[in-house]
Amino acid sequence: MQENYLAKWLNNELTETELSEFKKSDTYASYQRIAEASTHLEAPEFDIEGSLMAIKNQQILNEPKVVRLHPFKKFLRVAAAVVILITGSYFYLNSLEDTVVTQYAESKEVLLPDNSQITLNAASEISYDSKNWNKKRSIKLNGEAFFKVAKGKRFTVATEDGIVAVLGTQFNVANRKGFFEVTCFEGLVSVTFNGIETKLPAGNSFIAINGTIMENTVADTEPSWMNNESTFKSIPLKYVLLEFERQHNITVETKNINTDQLFTGTFSNTDTELAVQSISVPFRIKFKFEGNKVLFYAENTP
Amino acid sequence: MNTENKDTVCEEEVFSTIFKDNSKTVFNYIYYKFGNEEKAYDAVQEAFVKLWENCGKVSPKKAKSYVYTVANNLYLNIIKAEKVRLKYADKSLKTTHESPEFLMEEKQFKEKLDRALDGLPENQRTTFLLNRIDGKKYAEIAEMEGVSVKAIEKRMHLALKSLREQIEGI
Numbered sequence: 001m002q003e004n005y006l007a008k009w010l011n012n013e014l015t016e017t018e019l020s021e022f023k024k025s026d027t028y029a030s031y032q033r034i035a036e037a038s039t040h041l042e043a044p045e046f047d048i049e050g051s052l053m054a055i056k057n058q059q060i061l062n063e064p065k066v067v068r069l070h071p072f073k074k075f076l077r078v079a080a081a082v083v084i085l086i087t088g089s090y091f092y093l094n095s096l097e098d099t100v101v102t103q104y105a106e107s108k109e110v111l112l113p114d115n116s117q118i119t120l121n122a123a124s125e126i127s128y129d130s131k132n133w134n135k136k137r138s139i140k141l142n143g144e145a146f147f148k149v150a151k152g153k154r155f156t157v158a159t160e161d162g163i164v165a166v167l168g169t170q171f172n173v174a175n176r177k178g179f180f181e182v183t184c185f186e187g188l189v190s191v192t193f194n195g196i197e198t199k200l201p202a203g204n205s206f207i208a209i210n211g212t213i214m215e216n217t218v219a220d221t222e223p224s225w226m227n228n229e230s231t232f233k234s235i236p237l238k239y240v241l242l243e244f245e246r247q248h249n250i251t252v253e254t255k256n257i258n259t260d261q262l263f264t265g266t267f268s269n270t271d272t273e274l275a276v277q278s279i280s281v282p283f284r285i286k287f288k289f290e291g292n293k294v295l296f297y298a299e300n301t302p
Numbered sequence: 303m304n305t306e307n308k309d310t311v312c313e314e315e316v317f318s319t320i321f322k323d324n325s326k327t328v329f330n331y332i333y334y335k336f337g338n339e340e341k342a343y344d345a346v347q348e349a350f351v352k353l354w355e356n357c358g359k360v361s362p363k364k365a366k367s368y369v370y371t372v373a374n375n376l377y378l379n380i381i382k383a384e385k386v387r388l389k390y391a392d393k394s395l396k397t398t399h400e401s402p403e404f405l406m407e408e409k410q411f412k413e414k415l416d417r418a419l420d421g422l423p424e425n426q427r428t429t430f431l432l433n434r435i436d437g438k439k440y441a442e443i444a445e446m447e448g449v450s451v452k453a454i455e456k457r458m459h460l461a462l463k464s465l466r467e468q469i470e471g472i
Contacts, residue, residue: 007458010433011440030466037415038434041388044339046329051343052321055350 010035099127102143104249107225112137116155117148121174121225122246144174144181146223161208162193169202172223179239180208185221209236228269234262237283241296244279248272255297257285311365312357320365321350327436328373331446334428336377337384337420349373370446385420386427388435411469418468422461429454430461 008014009022009031022028102108102120110118110126113133120126124143129136137155139147149155151168159175162182169187174180182191183205191198191206193213200206207214216233224231230243238259241252247269265282267275276294280287288295311317325346332342349372353365360368419427425447432438432446440454447454 004452004455004459006462007440007455010458010462027466030470031462033411034415034462034465034469035434037412038430041431041435043330043333043388043431043435044342046326046343046346048322048325051325051329051346052318055321055347055354058347058351 006031097127097140098130099125101125104246112150114150114152116150119146119226121145122249141173141175144172144176144225146170146172146226162191165190165192170222171200172205176239176242178210180206182206183218183223185218185223207235209239224266225269229266230269231266232263234264237261237263237279240267240279244275248275249292251293253293253295255295257283257296257298310357311353311360311362316362317350317354317357320353320362320369324366324369325350327432327438328369330436331370331428331432332373332377334386334431335374335424337386341377345373345376348376367445371448374446388416388419388431414469415465418465421468422464426457426461426464429457430465433458 002008002014002018005014005018005022009019014022100108100110100118100120102122102124104123106122108120110120112118112128113130114137116137118126118139121144124141124145126142126145127140128138137149137153139155139157141157141159145157147155147157147166148170149166149168153167155166155168157164157173159173159180161175161180164171164173164182166187166189169189170185171187171189172181172183172185174182180193182189182200184200184202186202188202189200191200193206193208194211198206203217203219205216205218207216214234218233220231225247230240230247232240232243236259237257240263241254241259244250244267245252247267250272261283263279263282265278267278269275272294276287280296285296285298288297311320328349329342329346332345333339336342349369352372353360353369356368419431422430429443429447432443433440438446440451440458444451444454
Protein backbone atom coordinates (compact mmCIF):
# COMPACT_ATOMS: atom_id res chain seq x y z
CA MET A 1 0.00 0.00 0.00
CA GLN A 2 1.40 3.37 -1.00
CA GLU A 3 2.17 6.21 1.36
CA ASN A 4 -0.80 8.18 2.70
CA TYR A 5 -3.17 5.75 1.05
CA LEU A 6 -6.11 7.02 3.13
CA ALA A 7 -5.71 10.46 1.58
CA LYS A 8 -5.34 8.93 -1.87
CA TRP A 9 -8.42 6.82 -1.25
CA LEU A 10 -10.55 9.86 -0.38
CA ASN A 11 -9.27 11.53 -3.52
CA ASN A 12 -10.01 8.43 -5.67
CA GLU A 13 -6.35 8.08 -6.53
CA LEU A 14 -5.90 4.44 -5.50
CA THR A 15 -5.28 1.87 -8.21
CA GLU A 16 -7.89 -0.86 -8.58
CA THR A 17 -5.77 -3.45 -6.88
CA GLU A 18 -4.98 -1.13 -4.02
CA LEU A 19 -8.65 -0.23 -3.64
CA SER A 20 -9.82 -3.85 -3.57
CA GLU A 21 -7.08 -4.70 -1.12
CA PHE A 22 -8.14 -1.76 1.07
CA LYS A 23 -11.80 -2.77 0.88
CA LYS A 24 -10.92 -6.23 2.16
CA SER A 25 -9.22 -4.78 5.26
CA ASP A 26 -11.31 -4.70 8.47
CA THR A 27 -10.74 -0.97 8.93
CA TYR A 28 -12.33 -0.05 5.61
CA ALA A 29 -15.89 0.05 6.96
CA SER A 30 -14.94 2.47 9.68
CA TYR A 31 -13.10 4.74 7.26
CA GLN A 32 -16.01 4.56 4.89
CA ARG A 33 -18.33 5.65 7.68
CA ILE A 34 -16.12 8.51 8.80
CA ALA A 35 -15.76 9.76 5.25
CA GLU A 36 -19.48 9.54 4.71
CA ALA A 37 -20.49 11.15 8.03
CA SER A 38 -17.95 13.97 7.70
CA THR A 39 -19.53 15.21 4.47
CA HIS A 40 -22.71 15.92 6.40
CA LEU A 41 -20.94 18.24 8.76
CA GLU A 42 -21.52 21.95 8.52
CA ALA A 43 -19.49 24.86 9.73
CA PRO A 44 -21.29 27.67 11.59
CA GLU A 45 -23.32 29.92 9.36
CA PHE A 46 -21.60 32.82 7.75
CA ASP A 47 -23.50 35.76 6.31
CA ILE A 48 -21.54 36.58 3.19
CA GLU A 49 -23.69 39.53 2.12
CA GLY A 50 -23.82 40.97 5.63
CA SER A 51 -20.10 40.68 6.02
CA LEU A 52 -19.47 42.30 2.64
CA MET A 53 -21.82 45.13 3.57
CA ALA A 54 -19.93 45.63 6.82
CA ILE A 55 -16.69 45.95 4.90
CA LYS A 56 -18.20 48.36 2.42
CA ASN A 57 -19.60 50.47 5.23
CA GLN A 58 -16.20 50.49 6.83
CA GLN A 59 -14.75 51.62 3.52
CA ILE A 60 -17.24 54.47 3.42
CA LEU A 61 -16.23 55.41 6.93
CA ASN A 62 -12.62 55.23 5.91
CA GLU A 63 -13.22 57.09 2.69
CA PRO A 64 -12.44 60.54 4.15
CA LYS A 65 -8.95 59.22 4.82
CA VAL A 66 -8.41 59.02 1.10
CA VAL A 67 -10.22 62.23 0.23
CA ARG A 68 -8.54 64.15 3.02
CA LEU A 69 -5.75 65.15 0.67
CA HIS A 70 -8.17 67.34 -1.16
CA PRO A 71 -9.11 69.83 1.56
CA PHE A 72 -5.49 69.78 2.61
CA LYS A 73 -4.55 70.85 -0.88
CA LYS A 74 -7.11 73.60 -0.60
CA PHE A 75 -5.62 74.61 2.70
CA LEU A 76 -2.17 74.61 1.12
CA ARG A 77 -3.40 76.90 -1.59
CA VAL A 78 -4.78 79.33 0.95
CA ALA A 79 -1.66 79.02 3.08
CA ALA A 80 0.54 79.72 0.07
CA ALA A 81 -1.49 82.80 -0.77
CA VAL A 82 -1.25 84.01 2.81
CA VAL A 83 2.50 83.41 2.90
CA ILE A 84 2.97 85.31 -0.34
CA LEU A 85 0.80 88.12 0.96
CA ILE A 86 2.66 88.31 4.25
CA THR A 87 6.15 88.14 2.74
CA GLY A 88 5.11 90.52 -0.01
CA SER A 89 3.76 93.08 2.38
CA TYR A 90 6.75 92.53 4.66
CA PHE A 91 9.15 93.40 1.87
CA TYR A 92 6.92 96.20 0.71
CA LEU A 93 6.66 97.69 4.18
CA ASN A 94 10.34 97.07 4.76
CA SER A 95 11.27 98.95 1.62
CA LEU A 96 8.93 101.76 2.53
CA GLU A 97 10.86 104.75 3.74
CA ASP A 98 10.02 106.79 6.75
CA THR A 99 8.72 110.14 5.64
CA VAL A 100 8.30 113.33 7.65
CA VAL A 101 6.36 116.21 6.18
CA THR A 102 5.75 119.73 7.50
CA GLN A 103 2.94 122.00 6.40
CA TYR A 104 3.08 125.77 5.99
CA ALA A 105 4.02 127.59 9.19
CA GLU A 106 5.13 124.37 10.82
CA SER A 107 8.45 122.93 11.82
CA LYS A 108 9.34 119.51 13.14
CA GLU A 109 12.24 117.84 14.84
CA VAL A 110 13.28 114.36 13.78
CA LEU A 111 15.64 112.13 15.71
CA LEU A 112 17.38 109.58 13.52
CA PRO A 113 18.38 106.10 14.73
CA ASP A 114 22.01 107.21 15.25
CA ASN A 115 20.90 110.24 17.30
CA SER A 116 21.49 112.65 14.45
CA GLN A 117 18.93 115.44 14.57
CA ILE A 118 17.02 117.01 11.80
CA THR A 119 14.91 120.11 12.20
CA LEU A 120 12.51 120.44 9.38
CA ASN A 121 11.49 123.93 8.31
CA ALA A 122 8.01 124.79 6.99
CA ALA A 123 6.59 123.05 3.91
CA SER A 124 9.37 120.51 3.69
CA GLU A 125 9.67 116.79 3.40
CA ILE A 126 12.35 114.26 4.25
CA SER A 127 12.38 110.55 3.71
CA TYR A 128 14.85 107.95 4.84
CA ASP A 129 15.15 104.22 5.51
CA SER A 130 15.28 103.86 9.28
CA LYS A 131 15.72 100.06 9.15
CA ASN A 132 18.94 100.22 7.19
CA TRP A 133 19.98 103.52 8.66
CA ASN A 134 23.18 102.27 10.23
CA LYS A 135 24.28 100.80 6.90
CA LYS A 136 23.41 103.78 4.79
CA ARG A 137 22.88 107.23 6.22
CA SER A 138 20.99 108.83 3.42
CA ILE A 139 18.21 111.39 3.46
CA LYS A 140 16.07 112.66 0.66
CA LEU A 141 15.12 116.26 1.18
CA ASN A 142 12.63 118.49 -0.48
CA GLY A 143 12.50 121.87 1.26
CA GLU A 144 14.67 123.10 4.06
CA ALA A 145 16.15 121.42 7.05
CA PHE A 146 18.89 121.83 9.58
CA PHE A 147 21.08 118.81 10.29
CA LYS A 148 23.07 117.96 13.38
CA VAL A 149 24.84 114.84 12.24
CA ALA A 150 26.31 112.43 14.76
CA LYS A 151 29.84 111.33 13.95
CA GLY A 152 30.00 108.16 11.91
CA LYS A 153 29.76 107.00 8.36
CA ARG A 154 29.16 109.27 5.44
CA PHE A 155 25.86 111.08 5.79
CA THR A 156 24.27 112.24 2.59
CA VAL A 157 21.39 114.56 1.90
CA ALA A 158 20.05 114.18 -1.60
CA THR A 159 17.95 116.97 -3.07
CA GLU A 160 16.70 117.53 -6.56
CA ASP A 161 19.42 120.07 -7.18
CA GLY A 162 22.43 118.77 -5.37
CA ILE A 163 23.87 116.26 -2.97
CA VAL A 164 25.35 117.13 0.40
CA ALA A 165 27.70 114.70 2.07
CA VAL A 166 29.25 114.93 5.51
CA LEU A 167 30.79 112.78 8.15
CA GLY A 168 29.63 114.56 11.28
CA THR A 169 28.67 118.17 11.48
CA GLN A 170 25.88 120.71 11.62
CA PHE A 171 24.52 122.21 8.50
CA ASN A 172 21.43 123.59 6.90
CA VAL A 173 20.09 122.58 3.53
CA ALA A 174 17.43 124.59 1.76
CA ASN A 175 16.09 123.36 -1.52
CA ARG A 176 13.22 125.37 -2.91
CA LYS A 177 12.12 125.82 -6.46
CA GLY A 178 15.14 127.21 -8.30
CA PHE A 179 16.88 127.82 -5.00
CA PHE A 180 19.49 125.65 -3.35
CA GLU A 181 21.37 126.71 -0.26
CA VAL A 182 23.69 124.83 2.03
CA THR A 183 25.11 126.45 5.11
CA CYS A 184 27.76 124.77 7.19
CA PHE A 185 27.83 125.65 10.87
CA GLU A 186 30.34 123.11 12.10
CA GLY A 187 32.85 120.75 10.50
CA LEU A 188 33.13 120.33 6.78
CA VAL A 189 30.39 119.74 4.25
CA SER A 190 30.78 118.50 0.75
CA VAL A 191 28.24 119.88 -1.71
CA THR A 192 27.83 118.35 -5.12
CA PHE A 193 25.95 120.65 -7.44
CA ASN A 194 25.66 119.97 -11.17
CA GLY A 195 28.36 117.32 -10.77
CA ILE A 196 30.85 119.74 -9.21
CA GLU A 197 31.91 119.08 -5.64
CA THR A 198 32.48 122.02 -3.35
CA LYS A 199 33.99 121.74 0.12
CA LEU A 200 32.18 124.01 2.49
CA PRO A 201 33.95 124.81 5.78
CA ALA A 202 32.13 126.02 8.89
CA GLY A 203 30.72 129.53 8.65
CA ASN A 204 30.18 129.34 4.92
CA SER A 205 27.17 128.91 2.80
CA PHE A 206 26.69 127.70 -0.73
CA ILE A 207 23.84 129.22 -2.66
CA ALA A 208 22.65 128.37 -6.13
CA ILE A 209 19.84 130.44 -7.56
CA ASN A 210 18.60 129.19 -10.90
CA GLY A 211 21.98 127.56 -11.46
CA THR A 212 24.05 130.60 -10.50
CA ILE A 213 26.38 129.79 -7.68
CA MET A 214 27.22 132.23 -4.88
CA GLU A 215 29.18 131.74 -1.73
CA ASN A 216 28.51 133.58 1.47
CA THR A 217 29.77 133.64 4.98
CA VAL A 218 27.64 133.35 8.09
CA ALA A 219 28.48 134.23 11.64
CA ASP A 220 25.66 132.32 13.31
CA THR A 221 25.95 128.88 14.84
CA GLU A 222 22.63 127.69 13.53
CA PRO A 223 20.19 128.85 10.90
CA SER A 224 18.10 131.83 11.89
CA TRP A 225 14.81 129.99 11.27
CA MET A 226 15.71 127.80 14.23
CA ASN A 227 15.16 130.97 16.28
CA ASN A 228 11.93 131.76 14.49
CA GLU A 229 13.52 134.23 12.13
CA SER A 230 14.35 134.06 8.47
CA THR A 231 17.59 135.69 7.49
CA PHE A 232 18.68 136.53 3.96
CA LYS A 233 21.81 137.94 2.49
CA SER A 234 21.55 139.28 -1.05
CA ILE A 235 18.70 136.97 -1.98
CA PRO A 236 16.20 137.96 -4.70
CA LEU A 237 12.98 139.25 -3.22
CA LYS A 238 10.85 136.57 -4.87
CA TYR A 239 12.57 133.82 -2.85
CA VAL A 240 12.22 135.90 0.27
CA LEU A 241 8.49 136.29 -0.37
CA LEU A 242 8.11 132.58 -1.03
CA GLU A 243 9.77 131.88 2.31
CA PHE A 244 7.50 134.44 3.91
CA GLU A 245 4.47 132.62 2.51
CA ARG A 246 5.73 129.34 3.88
CA GLN A 247 6.48 130.71 7.33
CA HIS A 248 3.26 132.62 7.82
CA ASN A 249 0.91 130.44 5.77
CA ILE A 250 -0.30 133.48 3.89
CA THR A 251 -0.64 134.32 0.20
CA VAL A 252 1.55 137.07 -1.13
CA GLU A 253 0.68 139.24 -4.09
CA THR A 254 2.81 141.95 -5.57
CA LYS A 255 2.00 144.90 -7.76
CA ASN A 256 4.54 147.04 -9.66
CA ILE A 257 7.43 145.52 -7.76
CA ASN A 258 10.65 144.12 -9.17
CA THR A 259 10.99 140.84 -7.28
CA ASP A 260 14.52 140.32 -8.56
CA GLN A 261 15.83 143.02 -6.23
CA LEU A 262 18.15 141.58 -3.66
CA PHE A 263 17.08 141.48 -0.07
CA THR A 264 19.38 141.46 2.90
CA GLY A 265 17.73 141.24 6.25
CA THR A 266 15.67 139.21 8.64
CA PHE A 267 11.96 138.77 9.22
CA SER A 268 10.12 137.21 12.09
CA ASN A 269 8.52 133.82 11.58
CA THR A 270 6.00 134.40 14.35
CA ASP A 271 4.82 137.98 14.07
CA THR A 272 3.29 138.46 10.62
CA GLU A 273 2.77 142.25 10.98
CA LEU A 274 6.38 142.71 12.03
CA ALA A 275 7.64 140.45 9.26
CA VAL A 276 5.70 142.35 6.61
CA GLN A 277 7.23 145.61 7.84
CA SER A 278 10.71 144.03 7.84
CA ILE A 279 10.29 143.28 4.15
CA SER A 280 8.44 146.39 3.01
CA VAL A 281 10.42 149.09 4.80
CA PRO A 282 13.87 148.50 3.18
CA PHE A 283 12.26 148.57 -0.29
CA ARG A 284 10.02 151.48 0.58
CA ILE A 285 6.97 149.61 -0.60
CA LYS A 286 3.51 149.49 0.91
CA PHE A 287 1.44 146.52 2.00
CA LYS A 288 -2.18 145.79 2.54
CA PHE A 289 -3.82 142.80 4.29
CA GLU A 290 -6.82 141.36 2.52
CA GLY A 291 -8.04 138.39 4.57
CA ASN A 292 -5.43 135.65 4.28
CA LYS A 293 -3.61 137.64 1.65
CA VAL A 294 -1.06 140.37 1.75
CA LEU A 295 -0.49 142.71 -1.15
CA PHE A 296 2.82 144.45 -1.59
CA TYR A 297 2.69 147.40 -3.91
CA ALA A 298 4.83 150.35 -4.96
CA GLU A 299 4.19 153.69 -3.34
CA ASN A 300 3.30 155.53 -6.51
CA THR A 301 0.38 153.26 -7.35
CA PRO A 302 -2.91 153.52 -5.54
CA MET B 303 -13.02 33.16 -13.13
CA ASN B 304 -13.97 36.37 -14.82
CA THR B 305 -12.29 38.46 -12.13
CA GLU B 306 -8.90 37.36 -13.31
CA ASN B 307 -9.33 39.15 -16.59
CA LYS B 308 -9.67 42.47 -14.82
CA ASP B 309 -6.62 44.39 -13.83
CA THR B 310 -7.22 45.45 -10.30
CA VAL B 311 -8.88 44.45 -7.07
CA CYS B 312 -9.63 48.14 -6.56
CA GLU B 313 -12.61 47.70 -8.88
CA GLU B 314 -15.51 47.29 -6.52
CA GLU B 315 -17.06 44.62 -8.72
CA VAL B 316 -13.86 42.59 -8.77
CA PHE B 317 -13.49 42.93 -5.03
CA SER B 318 -17.09 41.84 -4.40
CA THR B 319 -16.65 38.77 -6.58
CA ILE B 320 -13.46 37.79 -4.80
CA PHE B 321 -15.23 38.29 -1.50
CA LYS B 322 -18.24 36.18 -2.44
CA ASP B 323 -16.04 33.39 -3.80
CA ASN B 324 -13.70 33.18 -0.84
CA SER B 325 -15.07 34.73 2.34
CA LYS B 326 -16.98 31.65 3.48
CA THR B 327 -13.90 29.46 3.11
CA VAL B 328 -11.75 31.98 4.95
CA PHE B 329 -14.34 32.00 7.70
CA ASN B 330 -14.40 28.19 7.89
CA TYR B 331 -10.66 27.95 7.66
CA ILE B 332 -10.16 30.15 10.70
CA TYR B 333 -13.02 28.48 12.51
CA TYR B 334 -11.56 24.99 12.00
CA LYS B 335 -8.28 26.19 13.35
CA PHE B 336 -9.49 27.97 16.47
CA GLY B 337 -13.11 26.99 16.96
CA ASN B 338 -14.13 30.60 17.60
CA GLU B 339 -16.90 31.94 15.41
CA GLU B 340 -16.45 35.57 16.39
CA LYS B 341 -12.74 35.52 15.70
CA ALA B 342 -13.35 33.83 12.38
CA TYR B 343 -15.80 36.55 11.42
CA ASP B 344 -13.35 39.26 12.44
CA ALA B 345 -10.60 37.54 10.52
CA VAL B 346 -12.67 37.67 7.34
CA GLN B 347 -13.36 41.35 7.87
CA GLU B 348 -9.79 42.17 8.65
CA ALA B 349 -8.34 40.16 5.79
CA PHE B 350 -10.62 41.69 3.18
CA VAL B 351 -10.24 45.24 4.49
CA LYS B 352 -6.47 44.72 4.20
CA LEU B 353 -6.96 43.42 0.70
CA TRP B 354 -8.98 46.53 -0.18
CA GLU B 355 -6.40 48.84 1.32
CA ASN B 356 -3.68 47.13 -0.70
CA CYS B 357 -5.83 46.55 -3.76
CA GLY B 358 -3.29 48.29 -5.95
CA LYS B 359 -0.48 45.95 -4.89
CA VAL B 360 -2.32 42.63 -4.96
CA SER B 361 -3.33 41.21 -8.33
CA PRO B 362 -6.72 39.43 -8.50
CA LYS B 363 -4.85 36.14 -8.98
CA LYS B 364 -2.91 36.61 -5.77
CA ALA B 365 -5.89 37.96 -3.83
CA LYS B 366 -7.05 34.53 -2.66
CA SER B 367 -3.82 33.42 -1.06
CA TYR B 368 -3.35 36.97 0.23
CA VAL B 369 -6.54 36.88 2.31
CA TYR B 370 -5.72 33.41 3.67
CA THR B 371 -2.28 34.56 4.70
CA VAL B 372 -3.60 37.70 6.37
CA ALA B 373 -6.40 35.84 8.15
CA ASN B 374 -4.03 33.12 9.30
CA ASN B 375 -1.35 35.52 10.52
CA LEU B 376 -3.92 37.48 12.43
CA TYR B 377 -4.34 34.96 15.22
CA LEU B 378 -1.17 33.00 14.80
CA ASN B 379 0.04 32.01 18.26
CA ILE B 380 -2.30 34.55 19.80
CA ILE B 381 -5.49 32.74 20.59
CA LYS B 382 -5.84 29.27 22.00
CA ALA B 383 -7.88 26.80 20.02
CA GLU B 384 -11.36 26.32 21.43
CA LYS B 385 -13.74 23.47 20.97
CA VAL B 386 -14.89 23.18 17.38
CA ARG B 387 -18.66 22.80 17.24
CA LEU B 388 -19.93 21.55 13.96
CA LYS B 389 -23.54 21.15 12.97
CA TYR B 390 -24.87 18.24 11.03
CA ALA B 391 -26.61 18.91 7.81
CA ASP B 392 -30.35 18.45 8.23
CA LYS B 393 -30.72 16.41 5.08
CA SER B 394 -28.88 13.45 6.55
CA LEU B 395 -31.56 13.17 9.24
CA LYS B 396 -34.62 13.94 7.13
CA THR B 397 -33.98 11.43 4.43
CA THR B 398 -33.56 8.59 6.83
CA HIS B 399 -36.19 5.93 7.45
CA GLU B 400 -34.06 3.87 9.72
CA SER B 401 -35.07 2.30 12.98
CA PRO B 402 -34.76 4.19 16.24
CA GLU B 403 -31.92 1.88 17.24
CA PHE B 404 -30.06 2.77 14.10
CA LEU B 405 -30.71 6.48 14.62
CA MET B 406 -29.47 6.22 18.18
CA GLU B 407 -26.38 4.42 17.03
CA GLU B 408 -25.88 7.05 14.32
CA LYS B 409 -26.20 9.85 16.85
CA GLN B 410 -23.66 8.26 19.10
CA PHE B 411 -21.30 7.85 16.20
CA LYS B 412 -21.56 11.53 15.33
CA GLU B 413 -20.88 12.51 18.91
CA LYS B 414 -17.80 10.33 18.85
CA LEU B 415 -16.75 11.86 15.54
CA ASP B 416 -17.23 15.30 17.06
CA ARG B 417 -15.03 14.49 19.99
CA ALA B 418 -12.48 12.85 17.77
CA LEU B 419 -12.31 15.92 15.53
CA ASP B 420 -11.79 18.08 18.57
CA GLY B 421 -8.94 15.90 19.62
CA LEU B 422 -7.11 16.25 16.31
CA PRO B 423 -4.10 18.50 15.97
CA GLU B 424 -5.16 21.83 14.51
CA ASN B 425 -3.47 21.37 11.14
CA GLN B 426 -4.95 17.89 10.60
CA ARG B 427 -8.44 19.04 11.58
CA THR B 428 -8.28 22.08 9.34
CA THR B 429 -7.09 20.06 6.39
CA PHE B 430 -9.64 17.31 6.93
CA LEU B 431 -12.60 19.66 7.31
CA LEU B 432 -11.61 21.87 4.39
CA ASN B 433 -11.67 18.78 2.26
CA ARG B 434 -14.78 17.13 3.66
CA ILE B 435 -16.99 20.18 4.27
CA ASP B 436 -15.72 22.73 1.78
CA GLY B 437 -14.71 20.20 -0.85
CA LYS B 438 -11.30 21.77 -1.26
CA LYS B 439 -8.75 19.87 -3.29
CA TYR B 440 -5.47 18.98 -1.62
CA ALA B 441 -3.67 21.41 -3.89
CA GLU B 442 -5.91 24.26 -2.79
CA ILE B 443 -5.43 23.44 0.86
CA ALA B 444 -1.69 23.22 0.29
CA GLU B 445 -1.77 26.72 -1.16
CA MET B 446 -3.77 28.07 1.79
CA GLU B 447 -1.49 26.50 4.34
CA GLY B 448 1.62 27.27 2.38
CA VAL B 449 2.86 23.68 2.39
CA SER B 450 3.31 20.98 -0.24
CA VAL B 451 0.48 18.79 -1.50
CA LYS B 452 2.32 15.82 -0.07
CA ALA B 453 2.26 17.37 3.38
CA ILE B 454 -1.50 17.82 3.05
CA GLU B 455 -1.90 14.18 1.99
CA LYS B 456 0.05 13.19 5.05
CA ARG B 457 -2.16 15.29 7.31
CA MET B 458 -5.25 13.86 5.67
CA HIS B 459 -3.99 10.33 6.13
CA LEU B 460 -3.08 10.90 9.75
CA ALA B 461 -6.40 12.65 10.40
CA LEU B 462 -8.40 9.68 9.11
CA LYS B 463 -6.23 7.27 11.00
CA SER B 464 -6.54 8.99 14.34
CA LEU B 465 -10.27 9.66 13.84
CA ARG B 466 -10.86 5.94 13.37
CA GLU B 467 -8.69 5.14 16.37
CA GLN B 468 -10.52 7.67 18.52
CA ILE B 469 -13.97 6.52 17.47
CA GLU B 470 -13.19 2.85 17.92
CA GLY B 471 -11.59 3.58 21.24
CA ILE B 472 -8.26 2.10 20.32
